Amino acid sequence: MGTKTYRVKEIFYTLQGEGAQAGRPAVFCRFSRCNLWNGTEEGRSAAICSFCDTDFIGTDGHLGGRYTSGQLVEIIQDQWPGATKGEHVQGKPYVVCTGGEPALQLDKDLVLALQNAGFEVAIETNGTLPLPDNIDWVCLSPKGDSELVVIDCDELKLVYPQGDALPERFDYIRADHRYLQPMADFEPVVIASDKLEGAKEGLSVSNTRKAVQYCMKHPQWKLSLQTHKMLGIE
Numbered sequence: 001m002g003t004k005t006y007r008v009k010e011i012f013y014t015l016q017g018e019g020a021q022a023g024r025p026a027v028f029c030r031f032s033r034c035n036l037w038n039g040t041e042e043g044r045s046a047a048i049c050s051f052c053d054t055d056f057i058g059t060d061g062h063l064g065g066r067y068t069s070g071q072l073v074e075i076i077q078d079q080w081p082g083a084t085k086g087e088h089v090q091g092k093p094y095v096v097c098t099g100g101e102p103a104l105q106l107d108k109d110l111v112l113a114l115q116n117a118g119f120e121v122a123i124e125t126n127g128t129l130p131l132p133d134n135i136d137w138v139c140l141s142p143k144g145d146s147e148l149v150v151i152d153c154d155e156l157k158l159v160y161p162q163g164d165a166l167p168e169r170f171d172y173i174r175a176d177h178r179y180l181q182p183m184a185d186f187e188p189v190v191i192a193s194d195k196l197e198g199a200k201e202g203l204s205v206s207n208t209r210k211a212v213q214y215c216m217k218h219p220q221w222k223l224s225l226q227t228h229k230m231l232g233i234e
């Protein structure tokens with residue numbers, strides 16, 4: 001029996017840009033592959049999730065590769081200031097498992113290994129696959145008409161507007177926070193970023209307006225802006 005390896009697109013240290021933890025320093029571990037889109041532009045129109053803003057194919061990004069649990073934990077720990085250098089670790093180390101769809105690969109053992117290394121473990125998931133039950137923070141982001149198996153979460157973060165996934169459809173989901181996140185435009189309109197020239201997508205004025213209006217009419221929903229895109233950070 002071979003040792004299990006995880007396929008990772010990229011690993012980077014930044015601020016969580018979205019939702020209830022926005023502004024919090026975090027290591028992002030972006031797992032390769034998704035079950036709702038094959039990741040190619042040709043495949044986009046036929047995908048269940050057709051508006052994805054992320055390249056999650058392969059293992060060729062920053063610190064990407066195929067890793068055992070031990071290797072992955074070490075690389076993630078290395079990104080946290082001071083964590084492996086015997087210095088005082090400030091703040092609770094925080095890792096966000098994302099992708100692609102991280103639930104295709106993330107398991108209980110890896111979550112536990114990250115926790116044993118001192119990390120609080122978060123996931124960004126589309127909610128169509130079962131999750132390990134020891135994750136500390138679950139951000140559920142439903143897509144189109146896909147069927148959810150995750151119905152309980154810390155935050156529900158719905159990309160808006162989605163014709164097949166109107167907010168009312170998720171009244172039954174238990175969540176401590178409910179966010180609408182404007183769907184990003186693939187022609188960037190306004191972003192206060194020095195990377196504007198190379199940007200493929202950014203904030204959409206009209207989707208943001210629609211989300212603001214919806215939240216003000218239905219105040220159980222709050223607005224989530226992708227602040228990292230405004231800041232020009234990863």
Ligand SMILES: C[S@@+](CC[C@H](N)C(=O)[O-])C[C@H]1O[C@@H](n2cnc3c(N)ncnc32)[C@H](O)[C@@H]1O
Nearest residue numbers: 051052053054099100101124125126141183184
């Ligand atoms: C790239 S996904 C990866 C994690 C997981 N597959 C999911 O969909 O939640 C990370 C987050 O970005 C959001 N997202 C993806 N494309 C977006 C877009 N065009 N505009 C706004 N948010 C988007 C997703 O809804 C999700 O909350």
Ligand SMILES: Nc1nc2[nH]cc(C(=O)O)c2c(=O)[nH]1
Nearest residue numbers: 015016017018098124228234
């Ligand atoms: N800064 C930053 N915050 C994020 N929150 C969720 C992200 C994701 O792609 O999962 C993301 C991301 O890619 N960058």
Ligand code: SF4
Nearest residue numbers: 034037049052100126
């Ligand atoms: S489910 Fe998540 S990773 Fe997959 S295509 Fe949609 S936004 Fe992208």
Ligand SMILES: [Mg+2]
Nearest residue numbers: 053054098234
């Ligand atoms: Mg992102």
